[in-house]
Amino acid sequence: MARAITRRQCDTPAQSKDTAMATDTANPLPSPPGPAEGSAAPHTLNTGTALRRAAAHGAHPGADQPRAPGTPDEDAPLLTATGLTKTYGARIGCADVTFSLWPGEVLAIVGESGSGKTTLLSTVSGRLPRTSGAITYRLRDGTVTDIDDMTEAERRRLARTDWGFVHQNPADGLRMSVSAGGNVGERLMAVGGRHYGDIRATAAAWLERVEIPADRIDDAPRTFSGGMRQRLQIARNLVTHPRLVFLDEPTGGLDVSVQARVLDVMRRLVADLGLAAILVTHDLAVARLLADRMMVMKGGRVVEEGLTDRVLEDPQHPYTQLLVSSILAV
Amino acid sequence: MADTILAVENLSKAFTMHLRGGIVLPVLEHVSFTVAAGECVVLGGPSGAGKSSIMKIVAGTYQARSGAVKVRHRGALVDTTAMTARDFAAVRRETIAEVTQFLRAIPRVSALDLVSAAGGGDGAREEAASLLTRLNLPERLWGLPPATFSGGEKQRVNIAAGFIRKTPLLLVDEPTASLDAANRAVVVDLITAKKAAGTAILGIFHDHEVREAVCDRVVDVTAFSPRRAA
Numbered sequence: 303m304a305r306a307i308t309r310r311q312c313d314t315p316a317q318s319k320d321t322a323m324a325t326d327t328a329n330p331l332p333s334p335p336g337p338a339e340g341s342a343a344p345h346t347l348n349t350g351t352a353l354r355r356a357a358a359h360g361a362h363p364g365a366d367q368p369r370a371p372g373t374p375d376e377d378a379p380l381l382t383a384t385g386l387t388k389t390y391g392a393r394i395g396c397a398d399v400t401f402s403l404w405p406g407e408v409l410a411i412v413g414e415s416g417s418g419k420t421t422l423l424s425t426v427s428g429r430l431p432r433t434s435g436a437i438t439y440r441l442r443d444g445t446v447t448d449i450d451d452m453t454e455a456e457r458r459r460l461a462r463t464d465w466g467f468v469h470q471n472p473a474d475g476l477r478m479s480v481s482a483g484g485n486v487g488e489r490l491m492a493v494g495g496r497h498y499g500d501i502r503a504t505a506a507a508w509l510e511r512v513e514i515p516a517d518r519i520d521d522a523p524r525t526f527s528g529g530m531r532q533r534l535q536i537a538r539n540l541v542t543h544p545r546l547v548f549l550d551e552p553t554g555g556l557d558v559s560v561q562a563r564v565l566d567v568m569r570r571l572v573a574d575l576g577l578a579a580i581l582v583t584h585d586l587a588v589a590r591l592l593a594d595r596m597m598v599m600k601g602g603r604v605v606e607e608g609l610t611d612r613v614l615e616d617p618q619h620p621y622t623q624l625l626v627s628s629i630l631a632v
Numbered sequence: 633m634a635d636t637i638l639a640v641e642n643l644s645k646a647f648t649m650h651l652r653g654g655i656v657l658p659v660l661e662h663v664s665f666t667v668a669a670g671e672c673v674v675l676g677g678p679s680g681a682g683k684s685s686i687m688k689i690v691a692g693t694y695q696a697r698s699g700a701v702k703v704r705h706r707g708a709l710v711d712t713t714a715m716t717a718r719d720f721a722a723v724r725r726e727t728i729a730e731v732t733q734f735l736r737a738i739p740r741v742s743a744l745d746l747v748s749a750a751g752g753g754d755g756a757r758e759e760a761a762s763l764l765t766r767l768n769l770p771e772r773l774w775g776l777p778p779a780t781f782s783g784g785e786k787q788r789v790n791i792a793a794g795f796i797r798k799t800p801l802l803l804v805d806e807p808t809a810s811l812d813a814a815n816r817a818v819v820v821d822l823i824t825a826k827k828a829a830g831t832a833i834l835g836i837f838h839d840h841e842v843r844e845a846v847c848d849r850v851v852d853v854t855a856f857s858p859r860r861a862a
Contacts, residue, residue, distance in 0.1 A: 404718060562739040569738070591738065595717050609692055609717045616694040620650035627651060 378440055380405050380546060380578050381426070386435035388425045394602040395421035399435070401597060401607070405545065406576040410593035410610060412583060412625070418602035419582045420550060426580065427467060427548045428457055442545070462492050466539030470551035472531035476523050476538065482509060483519040485538045493542050508537040512567050529560035533567055540571055547572075549581040553588055565591055586629060590614060598622045636702075637800050637832030638667040638690065639709060643699035645685055646858075658858035659685050663699065665851045669800070672823060672833040672846045677853035683836045686853065687805050690834065691730050692720050703727055704800055731794030731804040735786040737779040743789045744774040751796035763792040766818055783810040795822050802826060804835040808842050820845045 379402035388395035396418040403409050411419045424430040426437060428449060437449045442464065449457065461467070469475040476485050486505035487495070495501050506519055512533035514526075523531050532552065539547060552568065553561040569592055572579055583589055589596055590610055597607040598619065606619040617623045643663035649655050660682045667673045675683040688694040690701055692712060702709040705727045712720055738746065747760035764774060767788040773781065778789045791807050804823070808816045816839065823846045826833060837843040 402718075407718070407721075566738075566740045594721050607717065608695070609720060611693045612695060612717075615688070616647075618648070618695065623650050 377404075378444075378446075379403060380440050382436075382438045383426055384436045384438075386422070386425060386437065387433045388421050388430060389433045394418070395430075396425065396599070396602045399604055401604070403546070403578050403580060405578050407595065408572060408577075408579045408581060408593045410581045410583060410589035410596045411599060412586060412589050412596060413599035414584060414625070417599040419584075419599050421602070422599065423548055423550055423580060423582045427465065428461065429467075462489070463542055464545050466542075466544040466547040468532075468535055468539055468547065468549045468552050470554040472523065472528070472535045475535040476531060478524045479522050481520045481522055482514060482526070482534055485523065485534060486541050489538055489542050504541065505537075508541050509534075511571070512537045513563065527560070528556050529564055532556060532564050536564075536568060536571065540575065540577075543575065545578060547577055547579045549579055549583075551583055552581070553585065554583070561588075568592065586614060586626065598625065635669040636666050636709065637669050637704045638834060639700075639702040640665050640686070640690070641700040641702065643686075643689065643701060643713075644697045644858075645682070645689060645694065646697050660853075660856045661858045663853075663856045667801070667832040667834050669830045669832050670827050671848045672827055672835060674843055674847040674850050675834065675836050675853050676850040681853040681857060683853050684805060687803050687834065687836065690801075691728060691803055692724060727799050727801055729794050729797035729799040729802045731791055731802070731807050733787075733806050733809065735778055735790040737777060737786070739777065739779065741777055742775045743769065743778050743781070746778065746789060747792045747796055750793040756796065759796055760792060763796055764788070766822075767792055768815060768818070784812070784815070787811060788815065791819060791822070795826065798829075798831075800830075800832060802831050802833045804833065804837075806836050806838060808837065808839050816842055 382402040384400050386399040387397050389397075399422055401409070411422060413419045421430065425432045428437075438446050439449055439460070440446045452460070467475065477488070480488070483502060483505040486508050487501040490501050490504060495504075502519075506516060509519055510516065514530055514533060514537070518526070518530075523534055526534065536552075549568070553564050556564060565588065571577070572592065579592075581589065581592055593610045595607065596610045596613045597604045598613065598617075598621065599605065600621045606613060606617065606622045613622060614626055617626050641664050643660065644658075645660040645663075646656050646658040649657060663686060665673065675686055677683055685694060689696050690703075690712075696713045699713065700711045701713050702711050703723060704710075705723045710723065712723055715723070741749075743764065744757070744760055747763060748756045751759055761774070765771075769785060769788050769792075773785065778786050781789065787807070787810050794802065794804065794807075808819050811819065820842055823833060823835075827846070833846075835846070837847070
C-alpha cells in the first residue's frame with residue numbers, strides 16, 4: 303500500500319496542495335499504513351517540501367516554543383477529517399466521518415463497544431490505514447498537509463513530536479522494564495535531547511506534575527499501580543509538548559477512586575498546556591469533565607454531535623437518548 | 633436597540649422522546665423578549681411553565697426547535713441557534729456567564745480554585761477570595777473541594793463562580809433558593825452592582841423580596857405555553 307501512495311505522488315509532482323487534497327478526497331486508492339510503532343520505515347522517496355518541512359520540525363520539535371493564544375492560527379483547524387471511512391472487508395469500522403479539531407479543544411467520541419470509536423481514533427491517528435477519506439493536519443509552521451502526502455518517516459516523526467497517544471492499557475504505551483525516568487526521557491531523546499542531566503531533570507519535573515513521588519524515578523512501571531502507570535504514560539506523552547493528544551479510554555481500566563486523580567491530572571495538563579485532544583470513552587461523566595464538544599457514534603457512524611452539556615442534557619438522536627438514560631445516578 | 637444584549641425571537645422548544653414511541657412534548661412556543669444592558673429581566677410563571685428551559689436554551693444546554701436567540705458577542709448580535717458548537721463555545725466563554733441551581737463539583741478542585749478558574753486572568757484569586765468572603769463562606773472551606781459542602785455552601789460557591797465573570801450577559805437560575813436572609817441580601821447587592829456595570833441579567837427568582845429588589849421587568853412565561861394556546 304505504501305507503494306501505491308508513492309506512485310500517486312510521482313504521478314502528480316506539480317500539483318498544488320489544494321488540488322492534491324481534492325484529488326485525495328475523490329481518489330479511491332488505498333491509503334498508506336500509519337506510523338506503526340516499532341516498525342522500520344522502509345521509505346526511500348523524498349517527497350519534497352513535506353519532507354523538508356518535517357525535517358525542520360524534527361530538528362526543532364518546538365518543545366520550547368511559546369504558544370501564542372489569539373493569533374490568527376487559532377481560527378484554523380489543527381486537524382480535519384473528511385469522509386473518513388475504514389472497513390474491515392465488508393464490515394464497517396467507521397463510515398463517512400467528518401469533523402475538525404481546533405487548537406486547545408477537547409473532542410470526546412462516545413458510544414458503546416463496537417460503535418467504531420476506537421477504529422476512528424486509530425484511523426485518525428494513522429495507526430490504522432483508512433479505506434477512504436482525507437485527513438489534513440496543520441503543522442507548527444502553519445502549513446496544512448494531507449497526512450497521505452507525508453512519507454512514513456514524516457508521519458512517525460509527527461507522531462513522536464507533535465502528537466501523543468495515551469492507551470487504555472498503560473503497558474501498550476510504556477516500556478514496562480525501563481525506569482519511570484527512562485520512559486519519560488526516551489521521548490525527549492527521540493526529539494533530540496542529549497544532555498543526561500537535563501533529561502533527568504525534565505523527567506523528574508514531569509513525574510512531579512503527574513504526582514509520581516520523586517523517589518520512584520528509577521523504578522520500572524512494572525512495580526507501579528494502575529493509576530500510577532497511567533499517569534506515567536501521560537507524562538511520557540506530554541513531555542515533548544505535543545499539540546494533539548489521542549486518548550483511548552484513558553481511565554477505562556482504573557478503579558473509580560483512582561480515576562479521579564488521573565482525570566484531574568489530565569484536566570489540568572490539557573488546560574495548562576492548551577492541548578487539543580481527541581478522547582475516546584464510553585464513560586459520559588469523563589467526557590463531561592474533559593470535553594468541550596462531543597460526537598456520539600453508533601454502527602460506525604456519527605449520529606449526533608455538539609457541545610458536551612447540550613448532547614448530554616438535550617440528546618436528539620434515539621441512540622443518544624438511550625445512552626444518556628442508561629446512566630445510573632448515584 | 634443598540635444596547636440590546638439578548639434578543640429571543642419566536643423561540644419554540646419541544647422534546648421528542650424517542651424511547652417512548654417518539655411522542656413529542658411541546659414546552660414553549662413563540663417566545664420573544666429582549667434584555668438590555670444594565671437591565672434585569674425576570675422570567676415569571678409557575679413551576680413547569682418552561683422558565684428553566686428558556687435559560688438552558690440561552691445558555692446552550694438545550695437546543696432550540698425553532699426561532700432565534702441573539703446575543704451581543706464582540707459587539708454584534710449573533711444568533712446562537714444558527715452557529716457551530718465551536719462558535720457557541722466561544723460565545724459562552726466571552727459573553728455568557730451562568731449561575732445554575734446546582735453546582736457541578738470537579739473532584740479534587742477546591743472552592744477557591746474553582747471560583748478563581750471561572751474568573752481567569754490576573755487578580756482572579758484575590759477577587760475570588762473577596763467574593764467568598766462577602767458570601768460568608770468560612771475561610772476554612774476555601775481549600776476544600778465543594779463536593780461535601782452543604783446545599784447553601786455549594787450555592788454560594790456557584791454564585792461566586794458566576795459573578796466573578798465579567799460577561800455582557802449573566803443568567804441566574806434561583807440563586808437564593810437555599811440561602812439565609814443575610815446571604816440573600818449579599819446576592820441582591822451583587823446583582824445591583826452588575827446592573828450598574830452594564831451587565832444584562834436574565835433571572836429566575838422564586839424569592840419575592842429578592843425579585844422585588846432587582847427586577848426591572850417580568851416576562852410571563854405562561855404566555856408561551858403551547859397547552860394554553862391549544
